[in-house]
Amino acid sequence: MKKLRLALASLVALASAAALHAELKLPAVIGDHMVLQQQQTNPIWGWDTPGTKVTVAFAGQSHTATAGADGKWLVKLTPLPANKTPQALTISAGDAKREITDVLVGEVWMCSGQSNMQWSLGQTYTGDLEGAGAARRPTLRLISVPQVGTQELKTDFKGQWQPADPAVAKDFSAIGYLYGRYLHDILDVPVGLIDNAWGGSAAEAWVRRETIERDPRFATLMESTRKREADLLSPDTMAAAEAKWKEAADKAKAAKQKAPPNPLAWLSGNARPGNIFAGVVHPTLGYGIKGVIWYQGESNAGRAYEYADLFPFMIEQWRKEQGQGDFSFYWVQLADYLAEKPEPGESAWAELRESQTKTLRLPKTGQAVIIDIGEGRDIHPRNKYDVASRLARWALVQDYGLKFPHRSPEYKSVAIAGNKATVTIDCFGSALRAFDVTEARGFAICGADRKWRWATARIIGKDQVEVSSDAVAEPVAVRYAWADNPVCNLYSAEGLPVTPFRTDDFDLTTKPKPAARN
Numbered sequence: 001m002k003k004l005r006l007a008l009a010s011l012v013a014l015a016s017a018a019a020l021h022a023e024l025k026l027p028a029v030i031g032d033h034m035v036l037q038q039q040q041t042n043p044i045w046g047w048d049t050p051g052t053k054v055t056v057a058f059a060g061q062s063h064t065a066t067a068g069a070d071g072k073w074l075v076k077l078t079p080l081p082a083n084k085t086p087q088a089l090t091i092s093a094g095d096a097k098r099e100i101t102d103v104l105v106g107e108v109w110m111c112s113g114q115s116n117m118q119w120s121l122g123q124t125y126t127g128d129l130e131g132a133g134a135a136r137r138p139t140l141r142l143i144s145v146p147q148v149g150t151q152e153l154k155t156d157f158k159g160q161w162q163p164a165d166p167a168v169a170k171d172f173s174a175i176g177y178l179y180g181r182y183l184h185d186i187l188d189v190p191v192g193l194i195d196n197a198w199g200g201s202a203a204e205a206w207v208r209r210e211t212i213e214r215d216p217r218f219a220t221l222m223e224s225t226r227k228r229e230a231d232l233l234s235p236d237t238m239a240a241a242e243a244k245w246k247e248a249a250d251k252a253k254a255a256k257q258k259a260p261p262n263p264l265a266w267l268s269g270n271a272r273p274g275n276i277f278a279g280v281v282h283p284t285l286g287y288g289i290k291g292v293i294w295y296q297g298e299s300n301a302g303r304a305y306e307y308a309d310l311f312p313f314m315i316e317q318w319r320k321e322q323g324q325g326d327f328s329f330y331w332v333q334l335a336d337y338l339a340e341k342p343e344p345g346e347s348a349w350a351e352l353r354e355s356q357t358k359t360l361r362l363p364k365t366g367q368a369v370i371i372d373i374g375e376g377r378d379i380h381p382r383n384k385y386d387v388a389s390r391l392a393r394w395a396l397v398q399d400y401g402l403k404f405p406h407r408s409p410e411y412k413s414v415a416i417a418g419n420k421a422t423v424t425i426d427c428f429g430s431a432l433r434a435f436d437v438t439e440a441r442g443f444a445i446c447g448a449d450r451k452w453r454w455a456t457a458r459i460i461g462k463d464q465v466e467v468s469s470d471a472v473a474e475p476v477a478v479r480y481a482w483a484d485n486p487v488c489n490l491y492s493a494e495g496l497p498v499t500p501f502r503t504d505d506f507d508l509t510t511k512p513k514p515a516a517r518n
Contacts, residue, residue: 026091026098026280027157029283031100032103032395033102034192035190036080036108037105037106038081038083040076040288041079042076043076044089047071047072048067050070050071052067052073052094054073054093055091057092057458059077063075070169074286080104082189082190083105084106084190085104105190106189107189107290109193111179111193111195112293113197114197114199114295114298114299116295116384117175117195117294120172120174121170121171121177122171123249123380125383127170127174130178130181131166131169134164134165134166137184137185138163139190140184140193141190142172142173142180142192143159144159145157145283147270147279148281149280150268150275155283156283157280172195175293175332175387176195176197178388179344179395180388181388182388201276202299204271204273204310205273205296206277206318207273207317208277208317209274212313220512221273221303228266232264232267238264241262248260249262258338273300279315288329290332291328291364292329293331293332296331301348301351302510304351304352305355305508305510306356306510307355313362322511325352328366328395329364329365330366330367332368333370334353335370335374335375335381336376336484336485337374337376338376343355343454344454344479344483345452348510350482352510356417357410357499366391366406368387369390371486373386377484385436394406405496407496408498409427409428409491410498411423411501412425413464421445421468421503423478426463427462428492430492430496431463432464432491433459433491433493435489440489441481441489442480442487442488442489443456443465443467445469445473445475445478446475446477447476448474450506456468478503488500
């Protein structure tokens with residue numbers, strides 16, 4: 001009987017020990033098939049019972065941590081060289097042990113933005129061929145973060161790393177996959193891609209709510225946000241809005257029509273400040289990355305003036321949140337879109353592009369100009385290949401030290417004499433060329449009256465364009481490709497389009513008007 005009691009006591013003790021460590025949990029971003037960033041410290045974290053000692057072993061390293069009061073533990077792997085050979089990472093917590101298999105070391109990039117970054121490989125013109133080739137790249141790894149909009153900081157998401165194959169690649173970000181393919185094949189190292197893009201998203205949703213609340217530059221934005229929240233979060237308003245929407249949705253269903261949008265969806269959507277940061281970005285913070293590629297701005301075009309502050313603010317905040325210094329951040333400038341205008345004039349999309357270009361003042365940034373490959377009738381141009389290659393050029397040169405043309409020519413200065421304006425373009429060692437015809441197209445010029453006229457333009461030497469118009473006797477300013485969908489044809493000798501620009505400092509149409517005085 002005594003032996004039986006001892007045996008039962010032992011079983012209870014074993015069961016208790018197992019239960020004690022049954023809480024060992026890892027975030028989705030740390031799992032089988034993952035890629036760790038080479039030559040960089042890599043945080044590995046998870047959760048367990050507070051006070052539990054956790055040991056992480058990988059590639060000859062062993063690091064120990066203790067789960068804190070909130071249950072979280074974290075260790076940092078010392079930098080490692082790239083390695084294509086699958087290895088196992090083991091995590092021991094008391095009697096519990098977890099083995100993460102098929103771990104590679106290489107280059108890790110995050111693919112963020114709105115629908116043009118989200119746009120899948122399978123939706124491009126030759127996505128079927130690209131997808132078929134994915135089977136030959138088993139060391140190219142992909143993971144997608146679901147779209148969760150919330151004000152509550154999330155610590156995890158539902159997803160998993162997967163080796164690229166035709167089925168997986170088909171549904172992944174086209175730009176992300178093609179960008180990763182360039183790096184994978186040219187650098188000959190494993191590549192891991194994290195896709196967290198969300199169609200239609202606004203930049204303010206990608207920033208931590210508290211940080212944007214504290215910055216006076218965004219006071220107007222946050223004031224309107226709080227007013228909208230107060231209206232929608234009112235119990236009476238919520239109930240009435242939900243009932244009204246349900247009634248309209250039922251009628252649409254009966255008529256076999258598309259249901260109208262639910263007005264309450266904004267609360268958990270992709271435009272509410274802080275929503276995407278909390279639900280999508282926060283769960284991956286700390287995971288070792290080389291950098292971010294970004295394609296967004298369409299949703300902020302109506303507030304292009306504000307975007308000149310908001311976009312660099314977002315990048316700076318991400319860098320602070322990530323905690324690994326100024327990682328590389330490369331974005332896509334907005335493509336040409338909407339109808340071509342018969343006369344030159346103002347454009348919110350052109351103003352947004354200018355705000356993007358201004359952000360190049362931040363260190364370790366780059367801009368892929370695609371003013372030549374958009375589609376006037378479709379906000380989602382199918383050509384994602386040139387987009388990815390222009391982004392990849394920046395990384396291959398700035399991050400990996402290779403020699404490629406990578407930066408689109410940019411406006412440098414203007415000199416006006418008589419009825420002619422001579423614009424100097426910084427070609428970064430290249431030279432200008434006009435595509436298709438000999439004259440440079442896409443230029444407009446104005447006098448003191450600020451009435452824009454189409455201009456005649458010709459290339460002078462390697463880096464200058466002479467601009468004039470018979471309708472403007474005394475020009476004061478020049479613009480190039482300044483339209484939603486400009487007709488323009490100026491490139492570098494290597495085929496990179498000249499960045500749209502203006503020489504004036506006239507007020508932008510998207511600049512907020514001063515509040516009226518009582």
